[in-house]
Amino acid sequence: MTDLWSLFLSAAFVDNMPLTLFLGLCTFLALSKRPESALGLGIAMTGVLGVTVPLNWLIYRGLLAPGAWTWAGMPELDLSYLSLIAFIGVIAATVQLLEMLLDRFFPAVHASFGVFLPLLTVQCAILAGSLFMVDRSYGFGESVVFGLGSGLGFAVAVVMLGAIRGRLAYADLPAGLRGLGIAFILTGLMSLGFASFAQMAMSQ
Amino acid sequence: MAARIDFWATLTDPLLRQNPVTLQILGICSALAVTTSLATALTMSVSLTLVLTLSAILISLIRRHIPDTIRLIVQIVIVASLVIVIDQVLQAYFAEISRALSIYVGLITTNCLVLGRTEAYARHHAPVPAAVDAFGNGLGYSLILLTLGGVRELFGRGQLFGWQAFPLADAGGWFTPLGLMLLAPSAFFLLGGLVWAIRSWRVEQTEALEHVPPARPMTVE
Numbered sequence: 538m539t540d541l542w543s544l545f546l547s548a549a550f551v552d553n554m555p556l557t558l559f560l561g562l563c564t565f566l567a568l569s570k571r572p573e574s575a576l577g578l579g580i581a582m583t584g585v586l587g588v589t590v591p592l593n594w595l596i597y598r599g600l601l602a603p604g605a606w607t608w609a610g611m612p613e614l615d616l617s618y619l620s621l622i623a624f625i626g627v628i629a630a631t632v633q634l635l636e637m638l639l640d641r642f643f644p645a646v647h648a649s650f651g652v653f654l655p656l657l658t659v660q661c662a663i664l665a666g667s668l669f670m671v672d673r674s675y676g677f678g679e680s681v682v683f684g685l686g687s688g689l690g691f692a693v694a695v696v697m698l699g700a701i702r703g704r705l706a707y708a709d710l711p712a713g714l715r716g717l718g719i720a721f722i723l724t725g726l727m728s729l730g731f732a733s734f735a736q737m738a739m740s741q
Numbered sequence: 742m743a744a745r746i747d748f749w750a751t752l753t754d755p756l757l758r759q760n761p762v763t764l765q766i767l768g769i770c771s772a773l774a775v776t777t778s779l780a781t782a783l784t785m786s787v788s789l790t791l792v793l794t795l796s797a798i799l800i801s802l803i804r805r806h807i808p809d810t811i812r813l814i815v816q817i818v819i820v821a822s823l824v825i826v827i828d829q830v831l832q833a834y835f836a837e838i839s840r841a842l843s844i845y846v847g848l849i850t851t852n853c854l855v856l857g858r859t860e861a862y863a864r865h866h867a868p869v870p871a872a873v874d875a876f877g878n879g880l881g882y883s884l885i886l887l888t889l890g891g892v893r894e895l896f897g898r899g900q901l902f903g904w905q906a907f908p909l910a911d912a913g914g915w916f917t918p919l920g921l922m923l924l925a926p927s928a929f930f931l932l933g934g935l936v937w938a939i940r941s942w943r944v945e946q947t948e949a950l951e952h953v954p955p956a957r958p959m960t961v962e
Contacts, residue, residue, distance in 0.1 A: 557925050559774040563853045566766055618829065621847055622821045629814060658813065661770045661851040668844040713940035716948035717766060718933050725929030732926065 541682045548686030551738045554662045555694050556728040561662030565695055566720050570706075575699030579692025583685060585657050586666050589631050590684030593624050593667040594677055617671075624667045629658045662691060694731075698723060751873045755881035757943065761854050762885040763936045764946055768854030771845050772886055773928040779902050782890030783883075784838050788831070788846060790879025792823045793855050797863040797875035799823075804864050816859050821850045854882060889931055897922030 552558060555565040561582070568578045599605060601623060603615040636654045639647040657663055666687055670680045701723055710719055761767045768789070775785040799819050800807075807815050828846045831839040839846070849855065858878050863871040894900055899907035899916045908914020921927050940946045 559770050559925065559928070560848075562769040562773070563766055566769070618825060621825055621828075621850055622818060625817050625821050625850060626814075629817065659817070659851045659853055659856050661848045664851045665844055665848060668847055672844060711937070711941075712944070712947045713937045714933075717763070718936040718940065721929050721933030721936060725926045725933060728926040728929055732924065 541678060544679055545682045545686040547738060548683050549690035549693070550731065550734040552687070553690045553694055553731050553734075554665070554687050555691060556724065556731045557735070558665070560665045561660050561691060562724075564656055564660055565691075565698070566717065566724070569695050569699040569720070570702055572696055572699040572703055575695045576692070579688075579695050581654055581657060582660070582662065582691045582695075583688030584635065585628070585632060585654075585663055586684040586688035586691075587681065588635070588684070589624075589628050589663060590666045590670050591677060591681045592631065593627050594670055594675070594680040596623055596627060597667075597671055620668075620671060624664060625658075628663055628667070632658050662687070694727065697727065748870070748873050751870060752877040752880075755874075755877040756884060757881075757939065760881045760885065760939070761857075761878050762882055763932075763939050765857070767857045768852045768882055769932075771848060771852055772882065772889065773925075773932065774845050775842055776886055776889040776893055776928060777897065777923050778841075778894045778900075779887065779890045781838060781841050782886045784831070784835065785842060785845065786879070786883030786886045788827050789849055789852065789854070789882060790876065792820065792827060792849050793858060793879045794872050794875045795823050796820045796855060796859055797871040798868050800859045801863040801866060801868045801871035807864075812864070813856075813860075816856060817850065820855050820859075824850045854878065885932075885935070888935065889928065892931060893922045893927065897927075 907916035
């Protein structure tokens with residue numbers, strides 16, 4: 538149990554997707570102008586990562602990994618090179634399904650952050666979640682925890698950046714630094730802050 | 742399409758005036774992650790330019806046959822297949838660099854730059870202009886990547902392409918490596934500074950103020 542908890546913490550803070558691994562930065566920067574839209578994005582990310590990583594684990598273990606077809610008499614069959622296409626397909630389907638379900642059963646939720654859902658198909662953080670899961674050979678339980686943890690870490694980071702940028706909209710910045718420029722520098726400062734989590738993890 | 746397309750402008754526009762990374766916020770993830778050294782930045786630039794150009798040509802060739810409703814899926818499948826090929830080639834011939842790039846080659850699939858260009862340009866244009874546009878954007882991306890990679894490797898290790906440009910203090914030289922340059926925050930700072938520099942030079946790229954500040958009361962001297 539403690540292993541899963543520490544995996545959750547490290548996925549959320551030490552290996553924070555946008556701030557230390559540079560993943561999902563496009564949407565991270567594009568949708569963080571307001572805390573409200575940032576929160577919507579964060580929730581959508583957590584949901585999609587929490588679903589797709591375990592789902593891709595099942596597909597990888599059941600169909601693609603070397604030796605997955607032993608039961609059918611083909612122990613040397615290795616389809617792992619297909620994992621990229623399979624993962625992207627699963628992610629696109631999940632996103633689509635999630636959007637339809639939300640629209641049907643929770644129209645209010647769908648109205649508030651449904652617009653971000655289609656964007657998530659091409660979000661590198663989500664694909665990376667599945668690729669890391671294969672790379673680090675997680676088990677099923679670990680992959681659930683890892684997906685939820687990294688989604689939460691993304692949500693925390695994007696809401697914080699959204700809050701800061703909301704304030705900075707009133708600041709008198711040099712013209713060239715307005716918008717994207719200052720967003721990068723803010724992200725850099727936050728990333729310095731998150732680097733301290735890595736130090737804590739190391740000193741434990 | 743009767744209007745002649747200015748190939749030169751299509752090719753050079755994305756270098757500075759319409760740079761995909763600093764103006765359109767496309768493809769940033771990989772731009773920052775792989776720039777700790779020039780060699781990885783160069784590999785990434787070449788791979789991305791290749792995938793971008795090839796996918797633009799392919800998609801532009803079949804652009805009249807893709808139904809609008811499923812075009813995203815079609816585009817992603819084409820891009821993903823190309824990326825798989827590149828990934829396998831890198832693993833076979835450049836094993837070391839492939840390991841350094843880890844999952845970031847696979848992530849070209851979801852690089853918003855590739856989908857952004859196929860979606861915005863290749864889908865409506867003939868193969869040749871689409872290829873030129875994609876190649877130009879690939880060059881613009883490479884320019885930023887190589888600048889960042891060069892600065893970070895030079896100041897982080899005192900090297901360029903692994904060649905010792907500055908003699909290190911440990912080895913009797915004068916240069917003390919700046920460890921921060923190899924860490925994540927410096928990539929953000931450098932790119933922020935680069936955006937600032939480009940926008941100070943090309944003033945038309947600055948973003949409009951969202952709130953107009955009230956006029957300052959005149960101070961009485």
